[in-house]
Structure formats: structure tokens, C-alpha cells
Amino acid sequence: MNKKGQLIVVSGPSGVGKGTMLREYVKGRESVRYSVSATTRAPRPGEENGKDYYFLTKEEFLNRVEQGNILEYAQYNGNFYGTPKDMVEQALAQGQDIILEIDVQGALQVKEKSPGALLVFIMPPSGEELRQRLIGRQTEDEATINKRLAIAQEEMAQVQEYQYVVVNDNLDQAVAQFSHIVEANRSLVTNWLSENKSEYGFGPGAKPLK
Amino acid sequence: MNKKGQLIVVSGPSGVGKGTMLREYVKGRESVRYSVSATTRAPRPGEENGKDYYFLTKEEFLNRVEQGNILEYAQYNGNFYGTPKDMVEQALAQGQDIILEIDVQGALQVKEKSPGALLVFIMPPSGEELRQRLIGRQTEDEATINKRLAIAQEEMAQVQEYQYVVVNDNLDQAVAQFSHIVEANRSLVTNWLSENKSEYGFGPGAKPLK
Numbered sequence: 001m002n003k004k005g006q007l008i009v010v011s012g013p014s015g016v017g018k019g020t021m022l023r024e025y026v027k028g029r030e031s032v033r034y035s036v037s038a039t040t041r042a043p044r045p046g047e048e049n050g051k052d053y054y055f056l057t058k059e060e061f062l063n064r065v066e067q068g069n070i071l072e073y074a075q076y077n078g079n080f081y082g083t084p085k086d087m088v089e090q091a092l093a094q095g096q097d098i099i100l101e102i103d104v105q106g107a108l109q110v111k112e113k114s115p116g117a118l119l120v121f122i123m124p125p126s127g128e129e130l131r132q133r134l135i136g137r138q139t140e141d142e143a144t145i146n147k148r149l150a151i152a153q154e155e156m157a158q159v160q161e162y163q164y165v166v167v168n169d170n171l172d173q174a175v176a177q178f179s180h181i182v183e184a185n186r187s188l189v190t191n192w193l194s195e196n197k198s199e200y201g202f203g204p205g206a207k208p209l210k
Numbered sequence: 211m212n213k214k215g216q217l218i219v220v221s222g223p224s225g226v227g228k229g230t231m232l233r234e235y236v237k238g239r240e241s242v243r244y245s246v247s248a249t250t251r252a253p254r255p256g257e258e259n260g261k262d263y264y265f266l267t268k269e270e271f272l273n274r275v276e277q278g279n280i281l282e283y284a285q286y287n288g289n290f291y292g293t294p295k296d297m298v299e300q301a302l303a304q305g306q307d308i309i310l311e312i313d314v315q316g317a318l319q320v321k322e323k324s325p326g327a328l329l330v331f332i333m334p335p336s337g338e339e340l341r342q343r344l345i346g347r348q349t350e351d352e353a354t355i356n357k358r359l360a361i362a363q364e365e366m367a368q369v370q371e372y373q374y375v376v377v378n379d380n381l382d383q384a385v386a387q388f389s390h391i392v393e394a395n396r397s398l399v400t401n402w403l404s405e406n407k408s409e410y411g412f413g414p415g416a417k418p419l420k
Contacts, residue, residue, distance in 0.1 A: 127410050127411045152419065153410075156411065156412055159399060164398055165398075165402040177397055181390075181394040183387065184390040188375075189331070189369060189372055189375055192369075199336045202363060208360065209359040209363050
């Protein structure tokens with residue numbers, strides 16, 4: 001309904017399968033794509049600027065932060081990672097939906113800077129199921145799994161900061177539910193009202209219809 | 211996701227085609243049905259109590275209103291028409307979605323009494339298009355059409371009381387959009403959180419997941 005694209009923020013605990021769900025959702029949908037992050041880390045062999053990441057110097061990155069041109073960012077291992085606002089807004093203006101797969105802290109930053117963003121949280125069917133999935137990976141020891149679970153628990157407790165929850169029990173159902181949410185959000189009254197109201201005889205500049 | 215059904219309130223100006231859209235939506239969906247209204251008017255030949263209407267005496271109706279057992283009501287030509295709360299809640303508890311096709315005044319009453327209700331407003335593609343549709347019916351004179359348009363304009367100006375807008379430009383698209391909204395609403399965080407949170411290690415009674 002809106003011609004502008006939607007900024008879609010997706011979070012969820014490690015092990016919930018949000019990456020798999022999003023890849024399945026994006027597949028075959030031309031009007032949606034992942035945001036390309038900016039980073040200050042050095043490109044790895046084969047990585048392309050503007051495709052894998054926007055590679056910036058630390059100074060360039062921090063200048064962008066200062067100018068309010070980074071929607072959210074975080075520091076890992078001494079490098080900055082963030083979402084360039086201008087790139088996102090350019091894509092949205094072209095009618096593209098943009099997906100940001102980020103953690104809760106990042107999502108809260110986006111929520112503050114882009115109040116129109118759609119925030120979706122991916123939940124496991126239960127806490128116990130999440131534990132089973134993490135154990136099933138067989139890549140981590142018990143202490144690491146327990147640490148991940150404690151973080152997951154903290155993240156899940158912030159779900160009320162999001163607008164929608166998708167419980168990832170069955171992949172196809174989760175993708176369908178995510179799709180319903182993205183489509184429905186286009187006709188949320190608050191989004192719809194930001195378009196032209198005078199067409200309908202109300203809002204600024206409206207004239208009687210008769 | 212919720213096992214409980216959803217109460218779905220649908221309004222829109224006369225001529226917008228909401229009845230056609232809803233009939234198309236309900237067709238083939240077993241988990242949704244229209245609410246049966248209560249009325250104090252006399253049954254017409256062939257009308258069945260509990261199917262077409264719940265036929266009540268004026269005293270019975272007003273007793274129900276007093277007991278808070280009518281979700282919304284209005285008076286037309288000396289008769290009362292309203293939505294029986296117990297019937298709606300019984301159906302919702304059985305997992306049925308219930309559709310109320312009512313005017314803005316009725317919708318506002320439901321919103322107050324059932325804050326969890328989903329409110330959807332059906333809009334024409336434009337005010338001018340609505341006028342053309344009303345003219346196209348060729349059943350009314352210009353004065354009547356202008357009166358309908360003035361009422362429509364007042365109703366449309368209250369769209370911000372609703373959660374979602376469906377623009378009825380193309381019937382199939384409108385039905386699809388309506389369906390997205392109904393499905394997405396099941397995973398709205400506020401609805402989802404009313405279910406058991408302790409499953410996820412947060413909320414009352416939650417224990418650490420590890």
C-alpha cells in the first residue's frame with residue numbers, strides 16, 4: 001500500500017534459527033534485501049566493498065556516528081560494526097524492504113532513531129527447546145551453552161520492546177507468519193496515515209467530498 | 211499461535227464494499243464466523259432465533275446492557291440491535307475468530323469493553339472513487355448520495371481509532387491484506403505476552419533456563 005519500503009529489524013536468541021528463517025523468506029522476494037553493514041575491520045580475501053560490507057576507516061566510521069548517519073552500532077574485538085543510515089534510507093525510498101538481523105541492543109538503537117521501523121522477535125517454542133537446539137549443535141561445551149542460555153533469557157525478557165513475535169517451531173509456518181507480519185505492517189493505521197489523507201476528505205487541506 | 215480466537219471489528223463507509231470483502235474472506239475458512247446480533251425487533255418470516263438474530267424482548271435486552279453483557283448496541287427505528295458478549299466470548303474460547311461488521315460508534319464501544327479486539331477499517335481507494343461507487347448503484351438521488359458522503363467523511367476521519375486500514379481497490383488484494391492482518395495480529399507482542407511467559411524463563415514464576 002505504501003510505496004516506501006519498510007525497515008524490518010529481526011532479533012532472537014542464538015540458536016533460534018532466525019538466519020535460516022530469513023534466508024527462506026528473502027528467497028524469491030525481489031522487493032526485500034538484507035542491509036549491508038559498515039565495518040572498520042579489514043576486508044578478507046574475496047570480500048567486496050558495498051556487497052559484503054562497507055569498509056570504513058575508524059575515523060570515517062566515527063564521523064558517521066557523530067553525524068547521526070549510523071542507525072545502530074557495536075564494537076567487537078576492537079572493530080566497529082554498524083548500519084549506515086543513508087544506504088538504508090536510499091533503499092527504502094526505492095521501495096525496497098530492508099532487513100536488519102541484529103541483537104536487542106542494536107534493535108533498541110534503531111527503534112529510537114527510526115520509530116517507524118518494524119521490530120520482530122523470533123522465539124523458540126520454549127526455553128527447553130532452545131537448550132536442546134544448542135546442545136544438538138555439538139560444537140560447544142556445557143559451560144558455553146549455559147552462558148548462551150543466560151544471554152538468551154535476558155534477550156527474550158526484552159521482547160516487549162518489539163512489536164511482533166514469531167515462534168520458530170516449524171520453518172514453513174514461521175516464514176509464513178513473518179510474511180503476514182511484514183504485509184500487515186504496511187496497513188497499520190499509523191503508517192497509513194503518514195500518507196496523503198486529503199484524498200479521503202480529512203486531514204490537512206481536506207475538502208468536503210460532496 | 212494463540213489458541214483463543216480473535217474478536218475482529220470491521221468498519222468502513224457505506225459503498226466501500228466491506229460486506230463483499232468479508233463474505234469472500236469467510237468463505238472456506240472454518241475457524242471464523244460472523245457474530246449473531248441480538249435485537250428487539252420482531253422476527254420476520256423464516257428468521258431463526260440464534261441464527262439470524264437472537265430475538266429478545268426490550269426488557270431482556272436492557273437487562274443485558276445493564277449487566278455489561280452487550281458489547282455494543284444502537285437503536286434504529288425504535289428497536290435495539292447489539293452484540294451479546296457471552297456468545298462472542300464463548301466462541302472465542304472455542305478458538306473461533308469472530309467478525310463484527312459494525313459502524314464507528316459501535317466499534318468504539320467494543321474497543322472500550324474489549325481492549326484486545328482487532329479493529330480494521332476498510333477505505334475506498336479515494337473519496338472520489340467512493341462517490342463514483344455510490345452513484346454507480348443508481349438507487350439514490352444526489353441529495354442522498356451527498357448525505358452518505360458526508361457521513362463517510364466523518365467516519366473516515368476516525369480511522370486513527372482503528373489499528374489497521376485495508377484499501378479496497380481490488381477485491382482479491384483486499385481479502386489477502388485482511389488475511390495478513392488477522393494472522394499477524396495473533397503474534398502481536400501484547401497478545402503473545404498474555405500467554406505463558408515462564409516457558410521462556412521470564413515473567414512471573416520464571417526460572418533460569420540453565
